[in-house]
Amino acid sequence: MQDLGVQLWQWLFAGTIQNSFAQSQGIAMGQNKPLRLRLEIRDPNFIFLPWEIMQPQSGQQAISLKEQILFSRTTSDVDPLLPQRLGLNLKILVVLGAAGAEVLDLEAEAVTLSRVWQQPKQAQVIANRLVPAVPAQVDTLTQPTPQELIQAIDNGGYNIFFYAGHGMPAADGGFLFLREEAALNGTELAQVLVRNQVTLAVFNACWLAFPAQIGNQAMPRSSLAEVLIHHGVPAVLGMRDAIADHEALSFIQNFAQALAVRMPIDQAVAVARQHLLTLYKFNQPAWTLPILYMHPEFNGELIRSIEEGITELPGYTSLPEGGPSKAYLRDLGGTNQIWYLQGGVTRVGRRPENDLIIQERWVSQHHAEILCREDLSRYPTYLLRDFSRYGTLIYSAQGWQKVHHQEIELKSGMKIKFGSSHGQSLEFVIDEVYK
Numbered sequence: 001m002q003d004l005g006v007q008l009w010q011w012l013f014a015g016t017i018q019n020s021f022a023q024s025q026g027i028a029m030g031q032n033k034p035l036r037l038r039l040e041i042r043d044p045n046f047i048f049l050p051w052e053i054m055q056p057q058s059g060q061q062a063i064s065l066k067e068q069i070l071f072s073r074t075t076s077d078v079d080p081l082l083p084q085r086l087g088l089n090l091k092i093l094v095v096l097g098a099a100g101a102e103v104l105d106l107e108a109e110a111v112t113l114s115r116v117w118q119q120p121k122q123a124q125v126i127a128n129r130l131v132p133a134v135p136a137q138v139d140t141l142t143q144p145t146p147q148e149l150i151q152a153i154d155n156g157g158y159n160i161f162f163y164a165g166h167g168m169p170a171a172d173g174g175f176l177f178l179r180e181e182a183a184l185n186g187t188e189l190a191q192v193l194v195r196n197q198v199t200l201a202v203f204n205a206c207w208l209a210f211p212a213q214i215g216n217q218a219m220p221r222s223s224l225a226e227v228l229i230h231h232g233v234p235a236v237l238g239m240r241d242a243i244a245d246h247e248a249l250s251f252i253q254n255f256a257q258a259l260a261v262r263m264p265i266d267q268a269v270a271v272a273r274q275h276l277l278t279l280y281k282f283n284q285p286a287w288t289l290p291i292l293y294m295h296p297e298f299n300g301e302l303i304r305s306i307e308e309g310i311t312e313l314p315g316y317t318s319l320p321e322g323g324p325s326k327a328y329l330r331d332l333g334g335t336n337q338i339w340y341l342q343g344g345v346t347r348v349g350r351r352p353e354n355d356l357i358i359q360e361r362w363v364s365q366h367h368a369e370i371l372c373r374e375d376l377s378r379y380p381t382y383l384l385r386d387f388s389r390y391g392t393l394i395y396s397a398q399g400w401q402k403v404h405h406q407e408i409e410l411k412s413g414m415k416i417k418f419g420s421s422h423g424q425s426l427e428f429v430i431d432e433v434y435k
Contacts, residue, residue, distance in 0.1 A: 044218035090136035097165025143179035173227030190231035208238025264300030362419035
């Protein structure tokens, strides 16, 4: 597999293409941004090749595993991309089509898929920002009629469409076999998804990228993925070949977690692919199977960006210069990240001029201050002063209490939530040496 990956790289990245790629990498690195690399395969006979395994040389990382080079496939034969509706959460429609199984088995599969998509997600620290996970809502349809499917998409406000079931390559994107003698072709599905601004279509199927055949000749731009992208679906994800159920569920679980912390879709695919590699190792095909197609105008964003809706904290991981800090805030969401308070006044709020920026929607622009008061004793006093619209929740031995336009002394071990009980939970801690 490694030799094939190197050969594909050497064949594709030759001459001026290699020079342009190197220059683009340098520009992206200088801007501290990932570089998006999108491959358009115009000859349908080349679609079946595993371009995701390309690597410059043996021992180096495959291109689809990199988070600084976000790889996807694309097509330039597209309708313009409509303005996208960015969500505040994951809203997923899971559809199980005809699979040659009993209804009971399909219902069990629906429960499993729903649980994987909907399971609680963990906050993560990304680029020194504490990113709370957004919730997920999952609805399921088992062997719907085309009319039932269209009605569900029209009324659901979904940003993710997930299909598991049989299909067949053919002209116009092939067919999804929803139930016996009831199918929907790719063009019809595309029109429904675009009309309802569904951002991502996911197919747990290996026929997604297969072009239609006329005799022994493959038809260009006839695969379901290309038809959906052509009509304006921003992103389409599927499999290059058959994948085991446990491998698919593992991929979906990690993909959903990455999306929940607002990663772009192509970065989330890379993260989930890395997880498959860790579990099933390099020479097993599992990590090579996911195929992502993206519209050439799409930036990968599914959930509102960092500036619009997440918690952003200064990511100090060591003591500041000028002496040891006496207190800090600790994340209780599973990361154990620590942010030191540097004495004087620490301003908390949504706006960038604050010292501690929390951009959750219930946090005020200038929400609160944490003051450190030194006196003649050796013990400093820490006070929280609230200026906010919705108040600050403090948890101590007496339980939760709301501080609203008040001042309260902070004790080591107190828990704090700014603005809402749904906010990020932080713990205030005073270093032992000062207690």
